[in-house]
Amino acid sequence: MATSPLLLRPLLLRTQQHIISNQRKLFHTTRNTQKSAASPFRDRLKDLRQNGTPELVFGGLVLAVVGIDYYLQQRNDRQRNEMIHRFEQEVKQDEAISRKEESELINKNGGVDMKTQFQCYVRRVPKQFDGHKCLTNLKVGDIVNVLQEGVGPDNKYNLCSIERSPALPVAADEKRIISIGWFPCSCLEKIQ
Secondary structure, rough: OOHHHHHHHHHHHHHHHHHHHHHHHHHHHHHHHHHHHHHHHHHHHHHHHHOHHHHHHHHHHHHHHHHHHHHHHHHHHHHHHHHHHHHHHHHHHHHHHHHHHHHHHHHHHHHHHOOEEEEEEOOOOOOOOOOOOEEEOOOOOOOOEEEEEEHHHHHHHOEEEEEOOOOOOOOOOOOEEEEEEEEEEHHHOOOO
């Protein structure tokens, strides 16, 4: 059987096209099955990225950090306020004890136990000198009575007193006002 080459040519072309299309189909199906079988994790990540999960997780973390920071700041503020309150109470108690000691010292035997060792001029008044044991409201040139030398921290203060007249006119039977407190030795000049 002899066939003409012209008749075989269309048959050969159709066969080649059919083989090529089958190879393409086979290539695409094996590639897709390999892809889906090899990377289900990648597919899951791709789905999560598309539905906004990373943004939700990041937003949740930011809110958690801000919430924790707010809680810690509130706790620190509360502790600071409690410490300040305790400190103020201790200072008030110390002031009350000092006032009681001063009044006992002044009133004891009518002030006989308060012996003046010497007198001093106030040469200068420190700018920040306002403790509860300090002799305050003094001016340069005031004369104070030194009751005890070398008191207070590092013995740098003298226990002094000053007589003050009442601010408002009072009856003749009113007693004079005596203030007692510490004053820095470096701000006093001894009267010779």
